[in-house]
Amino acid sequence: MAKVSQSLQGMTDIEFPEVNIWQTLEARAREVMLQYDFREIRTPIVEMASVYLHSLGDTSEIVQKQMYAFETRGGKQVCLRPEGTAGVMRYVSNNQQELQDARLYYMGPMFRAERPQAGRKRQFHQLGVECIGSTSARQDAEVIALQAALFKAWNLDGVQFQLNTRGSMEDFSKILEGLRSELMPVTDDLCDDCRHRMDNNVLRVLDCKNPGCKKVVEELSPITTWMDPASVAYFEEVLATLDTFGVDYVVNPLLVRGLDYYQHSIWEVTSNRIGAQDALSGGGRYAMKANGKTIEGVGFGIGMERVLMALAEETSKAFSREKDPLMVLVGQNEAAQTANLTLLGELRGQGYRVRMDLNGKSMKAQMKGAGRQQARWVLIRGESELDAGTIQLRDMESGEQKEVAMADLVGEISGLV
RNA sequence: GUGGGUGUAGCUCAGUUGGUUAGAGCGUCGGUUUGUGGUACCGAAUGUCGCGGGUUCGAAUCCCGUCACUCACCCCA
Structure with a gap:
């Protein structure tokens, strides 16, 4: 029997002096948000399950097995939010007139019932940004630059921005088709997981860690092969604008993101000093259906626990210090x-x-x-x-x-x- | 969801091939002529040995279950 006084698996108390680091990170983040003219939105932690069911993609693990879902006494299917974007889209879709070009950010707890490990809690915290309305490549670049500015404000070094493009929603089916046709003849060389992915999630084959699969992937055509030239041009403009902003990045043609709502630019930020769960942040451009409307935007989520782990020891110490003398x-x-x-x-x-x-x-x-x-x-x-x-x-x-x-x-x- | 490691005082840990009252360091509290911290010295308190069951004359030690922590797979932030 568990003691009643024990906290739930993967859910931890954030206490002094560590909580001071959180406060410092949050305070600095708010300053950066102000500079980029983004405003905070605080959406509820509990939402209708339907907010996530379709938007994240039916094959995603988050929806399939990681959601804290339950039925209210009134018989509503609800859940603890597993991520931030869908809730913000729900909010935006209900206020679309006023929010045509919203620039929003949020900070708060998210919940996923995974097995905890280094950098993975069941209740964890994300800082996220959603920039709604603009379909310009320059907007993607500005959002990425904002993220770089955050890391700078947090004295976070040793991080790498990896970018890739998934092309437009129209390109998507061609890409899947193209990949499948190239993989079909070499199915035997793939691992069991990837054979499943052939059917429901082909893109995931690209970032499989299995050595055999990696070898196969090396021989594949780049996914830009199946994209409209306009999509490729879009991505090139993102990169050019990033150069203008002075943001360092590498293009990783094998980068794939887990959620279905992404299109065009996608990116991930990794740190080399926090173990297996090395993604500090992930983001991209997306088109999401909410309340029957399609909302386009670009945004990212940052895992705050992972940022804390990635901070240099001296930085953590400095951030945890009390400001006023006692x-x-x-x-x-x-x-x-x-x-x-x-x-x-x-x-x-x-x-x-x-x-x-x-x-x-x-x-x-x-x-x-x-x-x-x-x-x-x-x-x-x-x-x-x-x-x-x-x-x-x-x-x-x-x-x-x-x-x-x-x-x-x-x-x-x-x-x- | 799968696999490995761990669980003994507030903290970090020791505990010999199962054998009497379970230990150390740090910390805490008190004291070193009653008005002064961080150093020193002296003294004290504190454990259902994670929880439950089993084997045994006897279990912190062996077995099973369970809860939690931790690391990896997976997934992702």
């Missing part, structure tokens, strides 16, 4: 502690980060506590200070301590902070 009030006796309560309120009213012991601990214990809480300064009062109307101001780093008049305290502190 002051602790210490009182030698009851009278001093009561007086400190008043001071506590006053200092907080002026915006300082300050705390004191409320449990009647000894002065030594209070000092020890201040040390453990990494207080930058400690303000100490006892009988003699109360009589004299003064307070001891101790610098916990240098160990220096001086007595200042209560009237001068605020001025003294503002000089320090």
Whole structure:
């Protein structure tokens, strides 16, 4: 039996000091979003299951076996969102007039019932961007540049942008057909999985890791062979614009993305220092049906847990540091502690980060506590200070301590902070 | 969903071929003349040995189940 107090498999508490890293990443992300003029959208975590069923593709594993789906008491089929795009499309389709050219971003938890491993939780967090309306190749490039700007703002190095194109929706059936016809004669050289993929997901054969399959794939024509020249030109314009923006990338003709709604540009960002689950981010241009309308856009999702893992150790340390220094009030006796309560309120009213012991601990214990809480300064009062109307101001780093008049305290502190 | 590893005090772990009251370090708490942290010294507390069942005179140790963590496959962010 599991303890009731245990958290669910693959669902973890994000606690101090790590939570500070999250806050820093989020704060910096919001700044970048503002620069690119994207606005936040917060959609519900629970949606009708139908929001995902058709949009993600019926063969995708996410829909087939990873969704946290359940029936409400009213008999509705609902689920915890496994990704962010479909919910945003649901929102956009309901407000299409006002949102013809929406530039949106979201941050929040997503849920997939997979077996947890390094970089894979059942509740995980994505930062996503959806840019709706524009069908310009330059728009794809701007969104990719936005993503590069995020990574830069996070001091994230050792990442690689891999790009590819899937062509237009019209090209798609020709590509599948072309691939199948080239693979048919060599079916025997493929692994079991890939033989299945021949029927329901041919593109996936391209990124199979099986050595035998890799060999077969090397001999295949590039998928651009079956695309309309306009699709190829579209992709070339994306690349040219990226060059203009100064974004580094490599073109990977074998890159495939898992979800069905993608067309034209697709990309993935990988890191070389986070283990097998090395994709930090994936994105692309898409056309998705929602409420009977087709919405076109371009966007990406970033796995925040993976970003945290990919941060250099020094960066993590810097991002987890508390911004404001802490002051602790210490009182030698009851009278001093009561007086400190008043001071506590006053200092907080002026915006300082300050705390004191409320449990009647000894002065030594209070000092020890201040040390453990990494207080930058400690303000100490006892009988003699109360009589004299003064307070001891101790610098916990240098160990220096001086007595200042209560009237001068605020001025003294503002000089320090 | 498949496979491997792991689960002993708050943390990191030790625990000999199953054998008496289960250990260490760190941390926590208290003390070193009652008003001062981070160093030193002294002392103290803390474990249903993940959970349940089985084998045995006897299980932290062996077996089964289960839950969780972890890594890989798969999938994806």
